[in-house]
Amino acid sequence: MGSEPMRLFTFSLIASVAIAAVIFGFAGNSAAEVYSQGPKVCEECHRGETEIWQASKHAESFKKVHKDKKAKKIAKATGEKSMKRNATCVQCHYTVVRKKAGAKAKPAAGPSCESCHGASSEWFAIHNDYGGANVKVGEESAQHKAERIAGATAAGMRWPSDKYGVAENCMECHGLANPAVAGDKLAIMLDSGHPTVADWELVRYSQGSMRHRFYPPEMTLNAELSAAEAAEMYVIGQAAKLVSAVNAQGRSDSAKYNEFQEARAAAAREALGKVGAAAAFLAEPTADQARALVAAIQGQDLSAEVGAMLLAKDSYK
Ligand code: HEC
Ligand code: HEC
Ligand code: HEC
Ligand code: HEC
Structure with a gap:
């Protein structure tokens, strides 16, 4: 699964947005609110990756860094003294999660899956559809897979092959x-x-x-x-x-x-x-x-x- 996405990166972004718009009815405009859902939604299928992330400094940081004396000092100097509420700190230190579009955004983890692979609200359904409700991942047609990869990419997924x-x-x-x-x-x-x-x-x-x-x-x-x-x-x-x-x-x-x-x-x-x-x-x-x-x-x-x-x-x- 590492090499297939590569070929698709020769598509220009515009081409893949156009393809995705046709195939998935994806609007491809900036009106769609793109947000993170948090690492829990990935865990079901990606156990190994989740265990590694959970043991990493990215994950552990969520419980620790804001308690640090230095962190409090830096946060206070930039305005809001709580790191988790500080608009500057949250950009890099936290995964800001929404339960659904329009819902309240909350820092729910340190840097996590979507910090690196892209906020998933728009690509999640595409990622998990192998060609219909009854089609399992191994049964997906080559054409559907190519379309799925292009669609997820256009919707903001960052693939390891990029x-x-x-x-x-x-x-x-x-x-x-x-x-x-x-x-x-x-x-x-x-x-x-x-x-x-x-x-x-x-x-x-x-x-x-x-x-x-x-x-x-x-x-x-x-x-x-x-x-x-x-x-x-x-x-x-x-x-x-x-x-x-x-x-x-x-x-x-x-x-x-x-x-x-x-x-x-x-x-x-x-x-x-x-x-x-x-x-x-x-x-x-x-x-x-x-x-x-x-x-x-x-x-x-x-x-x-x-x-x-x-x-x-x-x-x-
Ligand atoms: C319902 C199961 C399921 C869920 C939930 C899921 N994935 Fe996946 N994911 C897969 C499968 C199966 C593959 C391998 C097939 C493919 O898509 O290429 C995969 C592939 C990937 C890949 C690409 C690996 C490669 O080929 O280079 C990444 C990155 C990824 N998933 C990230 C995520 C993230 C991040 C989340 C949560 C936001 C998530 N996945 C949620 C099943 C899932
Ligand atoms: C542009 C991204 C970015 C922003 C914004 C940011 N940080 Fe950081 N911070 C990092 C990175 C990355 C590290 C890890 C050190 C490194 O690799 O540079 C870090 C490390 C730290 C550490 C040291 C943690 C440790 O384990 O020793 C503290 C404390 C800290 N940041 C506090 C803050 C506070 C408070 C804010 C908000 C005012 C903030 N940071 C905003 C990226 C950022
Ligand atoms: C959303 C922002 C963000 C992104 C993207 C990000 N990191 Fe980090 N990373 C951080 C912050 C913040 C810390 C510091 C956490 C702390 O110490 O509390 C950190 C810490 C780390 C550490 C621990 C460093 C140490 O000295 O122990 C490693 C390793 C690391 N990051 C690797 C990576 C790699 C590799 C990538 C890209 C593939 C990456 N990070 C992408 C924000 C980010
Ligand atoms: C610090 C950035 C970063 C974070 C956080 C991160 N990934 Fe990745 N991920 C990468 C990079 C970089 C690769 C490519 C690794 C390679 O091929 O060398 C990758 C590869 C993958 C792959 C393909 C390889 C494999 O292990 O199957 C999947 C699937 C994946 N990530 C899922 C996840 C999930 C799920 C999470 C959260 C639990 C997560 N990633 C967290 C950066 C990250």
């Missing part, structure tokens, strides 16, 4: 680059002691406690990345980091914020400077060029160039 999109999304929170957070709030957060991690690296942060890779043929094995896959992910992570850092610069007047973004950009530039295929991207570090780089290295083994930069497994978070 490797750049997944990395870009980590950077919004971990690069303090979430566009929903105002520049002046970012400045206050940093001045009140909010942590920054400039050397955040995707392989290190995704392949430790966060790793869930239950793919065929052995659906029960939480597989480690091969050397070639780790090298590919390293390059994708650095590209996403550079784009995020370049775009974030100047969003806030804060010197601390801009120093942080410069440090992220410099680290990513240094790493990618050792990767031949990244030259065109480095000359023009945009999301489009990053996606072109990701497409160009697809299936290649870059471990000879990248291997020495990969961190030791015992440093994985």
Whole structure:
């Protein structure tokens, strides 16, 4: 199930919205309220992934982080002193859940399934329909599966096969680059002691406690990345980091914020400077060029160039 969605990402978003509109009657306009339903709705079918998430810092944080002295100080400085009610903190620290459209939104978990795979209110029904009420997942026709994947994507699902999109999304929170957070709030957060991690690296942060890779043929094995896959992910992570850092610069007047973004950009530039295929991207570090780089290295083994930069497994978070 890992490879099929890939082909569909050659569709443009507009094409997939149009297809989804025809097949699912999905409106595809911004009027539809998109909201998260919380990790409980995924658990029924995704036990293994749920157990891993529950043991992770993303999940544990929900019961802990707001009690921290430093957290209270940062929250108070930005306005609302309760972290769970603070409009700035909730953007990155919580999954804000609604029971149904229009219902009250409540922080119900730390960062969770939908923080990475997309708020599910519009894609959930599509995800769980294999071609009618009586059709089981293994019985789905190839055509229906292709349509289902396109429809879910258009409705906001982020598939693991969208490797750049997944990395870009980590950077919004971990690069303090979430566009929903105002520049002046970012400045206050940093001045009140909010942590920054400039050397955040995707392989290190995704392949430790966060790793869930239950793919065929052995659906029960939480597989480690091969050397070639780790090298590919390293390059994708650095590209996403550079784009995020370049775009974030100047969003806030804060010197601390801009120093942080410069440090992220410099680290990513240094790493990618050792990767031949990244030259065109480095000359023009945009999301489009990053996606072109990701497409160009697809299936290649870059471990000879990248291997020495990969961190030791015992440093994985
Ligand atoms: C009723 C069962 C069911 C529920 C509920 C469900 N899923 Fe799934 N999901 C599946 C099945 C079966 C697959 C594998 C087939 C497919 O869709 O490709 C899958 C595939 C996925 C994949 C893609 C894996 C790949 O092929 O790369 C992701 C990501 C995912 N689900 C996330 C979620 C999230 C997040 C939720 C909750 C919002 C959720 N699912 C709820 C059954 C379910
Ligand atoms: C743009 C996303 C973002 C926003 C907004 C944000 N944080 Fe964070 N916060 C993070 C990330 C990511 C981490 C983990 C450290 C890292 O990787 O940079 C973190 C870590 C923390 C920590 C340290 C937790 C620990 O385990 O040591 C505290 C405390 C904290 N944040 C408080 C707050 C408060 C209070 C607010 C609201 C005023 C807030 N944060 C807003 C992204 C954010
Ligand atoms: C921190 C971001 C993040 C969170 C939180 C997260 N995922 Fe994922 N998920 C990923 C990434 C990244 C991959 C791709 C892994 C790979 O192929 O290397 C993935 C892959 C998957 C897959 C396909 C591989 C597999 O294990 O079957 C499914 C299904 C899935 N996630 C479901 C979930 C569910 C359900 C939750 C919540 C319990 C969840 N994810 C939470 C980032 C996340
Ligand atoms: C919605 C925002 C958000 C997204 C998206 C997100 N994270 Fe996080 N992550 C956080 C916050 C906030 C923390 C800090 C929690 C705390 O310490 O209380 C954190 C903590 C972590 C930690 C624990 C770090 C440590 O020092 O122990 C890891 C590992 C991690 N995230 C990996 C990832 C990866 C990999 C991705 C993308 C696949 C990702 N995160 C996406 C918000 C997010």
